[in-house]
Structures are given as structure tokens and as C-alpha cells.
Amino acid sequence: MTADASRGAQAPPELVQLLTPEGERVEHPDYDIDLTPEEVRGLYRDLVMIRRVDLEAVALQRQGELGIWASLLGQEAAQIGSGRALTEADMAFPTYREHGVAWCRGVDPLNLLGLFRGVNHGGWDPAEHNFHLYTIVIGSQTLHAVGYAMGIQRDGAVGEDGAATIVYFGDGATSQGDVNESFIWASVFNAPVVFFCQNNQWAISEPLEKQSRIPLYRRASGFGFPGIRVDGNDVFACLAVTRQALKNAREGQGPTLIEAFTYRMGAHTTSDDPTRYRVQDELEAWKLKDPIERVRAYLFKNQLADQAFFDKIDAEADELGRDVRRRCLEMPDPEPLEIFDHVYTEPHRLMDEERARFAAYLAGFESEESSR
Amino acid sequence: MTTLTLAKALNEGMRKAMEDDSKVLVMGEDVGKLGGVFRVTDGLQKDFGEDRVIDTPLAESGIIGTAIGLALRGYRPVCEIQFDGFVFPAADQIITQLAKMPLRSLGAIRLPVVVRIPCGGGIGAVEHHSESPEAYFTHTAGLRVVACSNPADAYTMIQQAIRCDDPVVFFEPKRRYWDKAEVDTSLGGGDWPAFDEARVVRPGADITLLAYGPMVKTCLEAATAAEEDGRSVEVVDLRSLNPLDMPAVAESVRRTGRCVVVHEAPVFSGYGAELAARITEECFYSLEAPVLRVGGPSTPYPPSRLEEHYLPDLDRVLDAVDRSFAF
Ligand SMILES: Cc1ncc(C[n+]2csc(CCOP(=O)(O)OP(=O)(O)O)c2C)c(N)n1
Ligand SMILES: [Mg+2]
Numbered sequence: 001m002t003a004d005a006s007r008g009a010q011a012p013p014e015l016v017q018l019l020t021p022e023g024e025r026v027e028h029p030d031y032d033i034d035l036t037p038e039e040v041r042g043l044y045r046d047l048v049m050i051r052r053v054d055l056e057a058v059a060l061q062r063q064g065e066l067g068i069w070a071s072l073l074g075q076e077a078a079q080i081g082s083g084r085a086l087t088e089a090d091m092a093f094p095t096y097r098e099h100g101v102a103w104c105r106g107v108d109p110l111n112l113l114g115l116f117r118g119v120n121h122g123g124w125d126p127a128e129h130n131f132h133l134y135t136i137v138i139g140s141q142t143l144h145a146v147g148y149a150m151g152i153q154r155d156g157a158v159g160e161d162g163a164a165t166i167v168y169f170g171d172g173a174t175s176q177g178d179v180n181e182s183f184i185w186a187s188v189f190n191a192p193v194v195f196f197c198q199n200n201q202w203a204i205s206e207p208l209e210k211q212s213r214i215p216l217y218r219r220a221s222g223f224g225f226p227g228i229r230v231d232g233n234d235v236f237a238c239l240a241v242t243r244q245a246l247k248n249a250r251e252g253q254g255p256t257l258i259e260a261f262t263y264r265m266g267a268h269t270t271s272d273d274p275t276r277y278r279v280q281d282e283l284e285a286w287k288l289k290d291p292i293e294r295v296r297a298y299l300f301k302n303q304l305a306d307q308a309f310f311d312k313i314d315a316e317a318d319e320l321g322r323d324v325r326r327r328c329l330e331m332p333d334p335e336p337l338e339i340f341d342h343v344y345t346e347p348h349r350l351m352d353e354e355r356a357r358f359a360a361y362l363a364g365f366e367s368e369e370s371s372r
Numbered sequence: 373m374t375t376l377t378l379a380k381a382l383n384e385g386m387r388k389a390m391e392d393d394s395k396v397l398v399m400g401e402d403v404g405k406l407g408g409v410f411r412v413t414d415g416l417q418k419d420f421g422e423d424r425v426i427d428t429p430l431a432e433s434g435i436i437g438t439a440i441g442l443a444l445r446g447y448r449p450v451c452e453i454q455f456d457g458f459v460f461p462a463a464d465q466i467i468t469q470l471a472k473m474p475l476r477s478l479g480a481i482r483l484p485v486v487v488r489i490p491c492g493g494g495i496g497a498v499e500h501h502s503e504s505p506e507a508y509f510t511h512t513a514g515l516r517v518v519a520c521s522n523p524a525d526a527y528t529m530i531q532q533a534i535r536c537d538d539p540v541v542f543f544e545p546k547r548r549y550w551d552k553a554e555v556d557t558s559l560g561g562g563d564w565p566a567f568d569e570a571r572v573v574r575p576g577a578d579i580t581l582l583a584y585g586p587m588v589k590t591c592l593e594a595a596t597a598a599e600e601d602g603r604s605v606e607v608v609d610l611r612s613l614n615p616l617d618m619p620a621v622a623e624s625v626r627r628t629g630r631c632v633v634v635h636e637a638p639v640f641s642g643y644g645a646e647l648a649a650r651i652t653e654e655c656f657y658s659l660e661a662p663v664l665r666v667g668g669p670s671t672p673y674p675p676s677r678l679e680e681h682y683l684p685d686l687d688r689v690l691d692a693v694d695r696s697f698a699f
Binding site: 068173206 | 671
């Protein structure tokens with residue numbers, strides 16, 4: 001793969017696929033992947049574990065323990081495949097749905113639940129796992145990722161041991177000015193960034209046709225860098241394509257747009273009612289392309305795993321689900337005065353004044369209580 | 373009279389405006405089949421078609437920018453910004469273009485664009501879904517800024533906003549969307565209260581509470597509670613923030629001699645600062661106490677588990693009433 005700007009336009013409209021929905025390994029002229037059985041079992045475990053966390057979160061929301069949850073159901077392979085392509089030095093910028101990438105980066109799922117429970121706005125240190133905070137404002141993070149990549153460039157962190165940036169966004173996000181500006185910046189500065197667009201076919205109720213007349217990966221060619229469409233439900237292909245794009249970025253060949261063609265199997269969030277705008281048939285068709293089933297089939301067919309293995313993973317996932325639930329319920333509500341924390345880094349008169357006044361106000365209630 | 377939720381009243385108002393004038397368009401993210409995330413545009417696309425109720429690409433700057441172009445061509449776009457926190461990508465188009473273009477044309481251009489913004493907190497949402505950005509817009513000359521607080525006003529004010537030849541930023545109190553009240557949909561525009569007038573929603577003699585949007589209800593509850601303490605509290609719903617109905621505000625404050633301003637937005641540099649300053653300038657000799665302000669802390673809107681502490685509530689309003697009387 002080269003940084004040839006025209007490649008995006010010439011790429012075949014078909015998507016890169018290395019594993020069929022039936023679990024058959026297929027060849028692709030440009031991409032290949034050589035995974036040990038251990039690695040394939042590892043990917044399978046990742047997929048199952050994060051789906052389990054997601055299910056538990058949906059249940060917790062239904063029970064009133066989370067304010068809202070954005071499910072990744074159906075997008076596990078896109079996230080695990082791309083997430084496992086990252087090296088430790090690479091930096092990831094997520095939307096609000098990248099629970100699978102967070103998993104790959106080693107972010108405790110509890111952090112994600114905290115945001116959706118409403119105890120904080122994220123609250124993890126992006127530098128700890130090279131995983132930025134979730135960004136809710138559509139598209140904003142694409143510019144941050146490019147700026148970060150420009151920093152990597154200026155640090156001279158290029159080459160094999162260098163670093164790259166990956167930024168996640170949705171099909172809807174591609175309409176935002178910020179996203180288009182980020183394409184321009186990345187292109188002009190040849191920034192080491194991979195744009196990873198999960199085209200899950202929907203932006204809340206709006207189908208892709210409301211955002212684009214051409215396949216999204218083809219947008220890249222107009223900006224002067226390669227674009228490629230990958231089967232977003234194929235974890236092998238997502239891993240292979242992302243790995244290559246990151247390598248190119250690290251080696252100074254600039255940005256790539258990857259369109260992971262996938263499907264949002266659930267509602268947009270737990271607040272959404274998709275029956276108002278999409279038909280069940282579509283969902284049924286995509287069920288047959290499930291990202292986990294095909295890896296399971298592959299492992300089984302090739303005798304790389306037995307029933308005992310699958311049972312063990314399921315048990316481990318259940319244990320994780322229970323653990324996440326228990327710790328979510330134990331998460332304490334923040335103290336009211338924490339509202340004033342971290343707004344500024346330096347001392348700030350107004351914060352001090354308002355904090356003191358609010359503390360006195362709250363103390364007034366306590367003395368009222370005790371005098372009763 | 374029909375009983376409508378605030379959301380449904382807006383919906384009925386828009387429907388009426390679309391029936392009355394074929395140039396009225398509705399545009400925004402998810403306003404079509406879904407009917408908007410709060411269902412405020414529910415059914416409009418079905419009845420008026422995709423040319424008049426437009427699901428736009430996901431780009432707020434694009435929504436307002438193209439609305440300006442449509443207005444230049446004689447249309448009256450009603451734009452929905454999905455949540456308060458997402459108006460900022462459109463801020464450039466609103467502030468540098470929408471607000472100023474009519475003046476630059478020496479009045480040749482009219483931009484009857486309505487920017488609907490569900491605002492405020494109290495629904496347990498994540499970041500960027502609970503903000504009160506009104507002061508950014510009241511500070512921008514060329515925009516009218518209004519806030520409805522109840523279903524009856526929602527029904528009439530949205531129609532007045534659409535008929536208005538100036539750009540209007542229209543704030544909707546999202547946590548009151550489901551509040552119900554009687555709405556008289558049979559009255560014609562001539563019988564409606566003027567678009568730019570405040571209203572005394574509860575008369576009182578001892579102190580004036582000034583509020584708009586979601587805080588009107590909170591103030592009415594506070595007034596009821598204060599009555600038990602023998603205090604007669606007047607509540608004024610400002611309705612229009614720019615222009616401000618200063619004569620109505622001054623009349624009330626001169627009568628009661630005390631005033632508390634209540635809004636969800638941070639107090640520092642908030643809309644209440646303008647009110648307090650004007651009241652001090654115009655009613656100085658009638659005041660028994662300084663104008664007090666109740667609002668959010670000067671911090672970003674907190675995670676939802678803290679919002680009950682952030683949002684002004686009955687206790688915070690009554691506390692300010694007490695402080696005013698203690699002067
Ligand atoms: C600037 C901005 N506008 C609107 C929204 C409300 N909103 C949240 S998610 C969403 C749709 C996003 O679709 P897409 O980019 O395809 O991502 P997906 O949710 O499908 O993963 C919208 C409109 C927002 N968060 N930010
Ligand atoms: Mg999408």
C-alpha cells in the first residue's frame with residue numbers, strides 16, 4: 001500500500017473481507033493476515049467480552065442505574081479489529097460508542113459506565129492508556145486527532161517505532177465541517193492519522209443517503225489520500241486494514257480513511273425507538289453477518305477451539321458482566337461541591353467564592369436537620 | 373380549548389404555520405420520520421412532505437447557513453437544533469451572518485429564520501444536553517431571543533416567531549415538554565399576547581421573581597410556598613429576552629420593591645446581570661434590597677447525578693427571597 005493519492009478513487013467498490021459470515025477464510029490481493037490460533041482465540045474472547053459488557057450496560061440502563069447507554073451491538077469486530085491493530089504508542093480518539101476500542105486499550109469498562117451513569121464526564125486520564133475521552137459533540141475529535149498527529153510528527157516519532165493516531169467517527173459525522181476540515185489538515189500536513197469511520201448505516205433516524213451520494217471511503221480521494229472500505233463485521237479484515245494504515249501513517253505516508261461497513265443492531269441509544277424509522281427485515285439480514293458468529297464458526301471448523309473453550313469464555317464473560325454490574329451499583333454519587341473541581345487548573349477567585357457560598361448554603365440545611 | 377403538552381403545542385403551532393403559509397419549512401436532524409428526538413415535529417413530514425420537512429445532513433452550520441439561503445429565496449425556515457449544546461457549530465452562521473445580513477443590506481434583506489433550541493437541564497442527560505446558552509444570543513444584536521414556558525405560549529409564540537421577519541432564537545424548556553395545559557387553538561393571531569411582551573403569571577405585592585422558560589414553573593411553586601409564610605410573591609414570565617419588556621419589569625419591581633432573577637444558566641455574566649443592572653438604573657429609588665440572582669454555578673453543567681445541586685430549585689429561590697427580605 002502506498003500513499004498514492006489516486007488509489008482511493010481506484011479502489012474497487014467491494015469491501016475488504018478476509019472472513020466470510022460463514023466463517024470461511026478468503027484471500028484478498030492487497031491484504032492478508034497471519035494469525036496464530038492463540039491470537040484468533042484472543043480476538044474471539046475480546047468480541048464476546050465487550051458484547052457482554054454492552055448487554056449488561058443496556059440492562060443497567062433499563063433498571064435506572066444508567067441515564068443512557070449507546071450500545072455497540074453489531075460493531076464489535078470493527079472496534080476490536082481496529083483496536084487490536086494499535087500499538088501501545090498509538091493514540092485513539094473515540095466517539096461515545098467505542099467501548100470495544102476502550103476494552104482493547106485497557107480502559108476499565110467501569111469508566112464508561114460512570115459517564116453514562118452521570119457521575120462524571122468521563123474521568124479517565126487519556127494518557128494512561130492512550131485513549132482519549134469520549135466525545136459527544138459529533139466530529140469534534142477528528143480535529144483533535146489530527147493535531148495530536150501533527151505533534152507526533154514534530155516529536156519526530158516516525159518510523160517503525162513511531163506512533164500514529166486513530167480517530168473514530170460515524171457515517172453521520174462525515175457531514176460535519178470539523179470532519180471535513182480534519183481531512184484537509186491531515187492531507188496538507190501529511191499527518192500520521194487513520195480516520196476510522198464506522199458506517200453503521202444510520203445516524204439516529206437518518207439513513208446514509210441523507211449524508212452522502214457516494215460510498216464514504218471515496219470521499220478521501222477528493223482530499224488527496226487513500227480511502228478503503230472494509231467489512232466492518234470481519235474482525236480479521238478490520239485488523240489487517242487498520243494495521244496497514246497505521247503502519248503507513250507511522251512511516252510518513254500520511255492519512256488513510258477506512259470505512260468499516262457495519263450495522264447498528266440496536267437502537268441509537270437506550271432513549272431511541274428505531275421502530276419509528278427502520279424495518280425489521282434490514283436487521284434480520286444483518287443478523288446473518290454477525291461479527292462473533294463467524295469467528296466462532298472459523299475456530300470450530302478449523303478445530304482451533306472446542307466446546308470447552310467456548311464455555312470457558314462464556315463463563316468469563318458472565319463473570320465480567322456480574323463484576324461490572326456490582327461495581328456500577330457501588331459507584332458513589334459525587335459530592336455536590338465537586339461541581340467546582342477541575343474547572344480551572346490555576347486558582348480561580350470566582351470558583352473559590354462560589355464554592356464557599358454553596359458550602360455555606362448546604363451547611364444551612366444540615367444545621368436545620370440537626371436542630372429538628 | 374384542548375389539553376396539550378408543551379411539545380404537542382409547538383407541534384400544533386408549526387402545523388398551523390405550515391398550513392397558513394406554504395413558504396414555511398421545517399429542517400434539522402431527525403425531524404422527519406422520527407419527528408425529532410423530542411417528537412416536536414412528529415407527523416409533519418408525513419403531512420407536508422419531504423420538501424417541506426427536511427431531514428438535513430448532520431451539520432448545524434449547514435442547517436443555519438442553508439436556512440439563510442432559503443430565506444433569501446423567500447422561504448421561512450424553522451430550524452431545529454437537536455440539543456442546546458449542539459448550537460455552537462452553527463454559532464458562526466448565526467452570529468456573523470444571520471444576525472447581521474439584514475442590516476448590511478440596509479433593510480433590503482429579511483431573514484425570517486427561526487432557530488428552535490431545546491434548552492436547560494433536569495432530564496438526567498449526558499454532557500452537552502442540558503445547557504442554557506441564551507446569553508450568547510441575547511448579546512448578539514440582530515437576533516430576537518424568546519423562551520416559552522408553557523403550552524399556551526408555546527402554541528402562539530412559535531407561530532409569532534415564524535411570522536416575524538427578524539431571525540428568532542426560540543428556546544424551549546425541554547424538561548417541560550411533557551407538561552400539559554389547556555390551549556385555545558381557536559384564537560386568531562389578533563387575540564394573542566404580543567410577541568415581545570412579558571406577562572405577570574402570578575400577581576403579588578412583596579417581591580418580584582423574574583424568570584423565563586423552565587424556571588417559570590419553579591418560581592410559581594416558590595411563590596405558592598412563600599405564601600404559606602405570609603409573603604405575597606409576584607412572578608413575571610419574561611417570554612421575550614431580546615427585546616426585553618423593560619416597562620413591564622420596572623412596573624412590577626417598583627410596585628414590590630424587591631426582585632430576584634432566576635435562570636438555569638450560570639449567574640456570572642448571565643442574562644440576570646442585564647436585568648439587575650437595568651433594574652438598578654431604572655428603579656433605584658423603589659428598591660428595598662439589591663436585585664438578587666439565582667442561577668447555576670459558573671462551572672460547566674455537571675454530570676447528571678449532580679444536576680439537582682446545580683439547578684435552581686424551590687429552596688434556592690426561597691433562600692434568595694429570604695435574603696432579599698433580610699436586607
Ligand atoms: C454536533 C452534534 N449535533 C448533534 C448531535 C446529536 N447526535 C448524537 S449522535 C447523532 C448521530 C450520529 O450518527 P453517526 O455519526 O452515524 O454515529 P453513530 O451514532 O451512528 O455511531 C446525533 C445527531 C451531537 N451529539 N452533536
Ligand atoms: Mg452511524
